[in-house]
Amino acid sequence: MEKYFITVLDEDMTWGFSEICTICRVDHELVFEMVNEGVLTPEGSSPETWRFNAVAIKRIQVTCRLQHDLGVNLPGAALALDLLEELEELRSRLRQIT
Structure with missing residues (x-):
């Protein structure tokens, strides 16, 4: 029987560089590359001070699936x-006006 782990995310929480790697089960190098490519935009000026929010977790997961x-x-x-x-934002606007 396979075991699955579920992480419940609080939208107001942030995580550090190592924590985000552990949560998403990716290596540090991949997250570093994602920051350099603009996939992720953490708060902070260096890996030691980076803070990632729940949106970053979703972006990491989607990026890994695309790859x-x-x-x-x-x-x-x-x-x-x-x-x-952008598509999600446009759909949201459309729902508001219809």
Whole structure:
């Protein structure tokens, strides 16, 4: 029987560099590359002071799926994430006016 772990996220919480890697089960290098590519925009000026929110966790998970399932590179994943978020925003606006 497989075991699954569920993490409940508080939207107001933030996590440090090592914590975000542990939560998302990714290595430090990948998160560092995601920051350099603009996939993630942590608060703080260096890895020692970086703080990530719940949106970062979602972005890491989606990026990993895009890379694993579709073979998308990191710049492509950054673009796809931006477009997906824009689409979500437009759908939200449309629901408000209809």
